[in-house]
Amino acid sequence: MKRFLPQSLPSWVLLILIASLLTTQVATLSIVSRDRAENNNVLELFRLSERAYTLVKVLYAAPPSERSILASALSNTANPLSMSDEPAVTSAIASDDSLAELEDVLVARLSAFGVTDARIRRASNRPPSRPATNPSAPDPDVGIVERQLSDIAEDFSQSDGLAASIKFKDGQWLNFVTPIAPEPPIFTAQTVPLFGSVAAVVIAMTIWAMRRLTAPYRALERAVKRIGDDVKSPPLPEFGSSEYKSAARAVNTMQAQLREYVADREQLAAALAHDLRTPLTRIRLRLELLRKSPLRQSLTHDLNDIEAISRSVIDFATYEIVDEEQEKIDFWSLVDSVADGFPQASFDKTSHASRGLICMGRPIALRRCVTNLVNNAVTYGEKAHISLAQSGADILLTIRDEGPGIPQAKLDEVFQPFRRVEGSRNRQTGGFGLGLTIARNIARRSGGDITLANDTDGGLRAELRIPRAV
Structure with a gap:
């Protein structure tokens, strides 16, 4: 599980910020959706109250015998209206407190028009499901406003409603249904791209800000590594947070x-x-x-x-007392001049194609580094086979000898000062265990490194990597 988690501080901060952003968005949309539902419910109750007041006022002024005719004239498909001797809402107990309170409000408000009772219930007006059909192509002659009005009318015809039965003092019941306006969804084809664009902009700005904020720390990391290679490197600039x-x-x-x-x-x-x-x-x-x-x-x-x-x-x-300035060095020429001083050293055939490899470094120090490696191969391995090639952005110098090699467990020990492998490195055949130490220190100060390995064909293989000059 840990391998899927971020491994750096900027990644953790970015993950926490994105998670917080998503949580805030979800919470905000949930609150907005709940408030919209509550406000829409109050608005529908207000619409029913106003419609009931208008209808009762009109029908109360008409004779009881003409109320049914007038109700039929006022009725339509979206807003059905009728007069009867029995209420369409049969239950006298409201389904929730808001409807019960509205019933009391209507009776008190309409009592001046002879109203003695009011019943309100929620009614479902959704038609039974039908098999899906391919929608027909829109009529090009229909305008945008006409199409939108048609869509709204269709939505109203399929939406739920509030059924009301209001009793006059003569025993007649006014029955009508007020459709509930369909609540538009929060996520639509227009809002989803907007939400996505805002989130993308916030994430992009966060990544940019995190990179700007952590840039000094990346520079600090590089500087600390540079100090490890060269203690005389320039000090860090003290700016930022x-x-x-x-x-x-x-x-x-x-x-x-x-x-x-x-x-x-x-x-x-x-x-x-x-x-x-x-x-x-x-x-x-x-x-x-x-x-x-x-x-x-x-x-x-x-x-x-x-x-x-x-x-x-x-x-x-x-070896660091001489303060040399770094300059461009033809590494092939440097290695060739060093090899000329050792009759036992020879170049591989493929190395001649690697002429013109340029690096940045201190000439005297690099010459000493290469000399120590070649001398080490000649002293303990009788011969030195030199190979020079380009390896990515580095120059790779490989020196292979014909000696007995070094035990695998002691390959890193020989780089420590005064460390020699018993039986092959002694004062009669070699130095005092400082050549490889000095060579590696010079290589690392130049931005490279030296590694040792036992060659598959026998002998020891030393590899020096130096960055190429741009």
């Missing part, structure tokens, strides 16, 4: 603190790089004085390890 400005201010504060931390780390690495050179140089000079000492070879070996470790740590800590 108060909630967004507070969130943007907090993110900018966090980014400033991260920048200070990175700057402190870079300054520490630079100081280490400067301070370590002097004692290491002195130690190496003093080792030269131990020409025939048996400790010279072992101390030299240990000193080389210390220098290698120091260079690796300093390189890892200071």
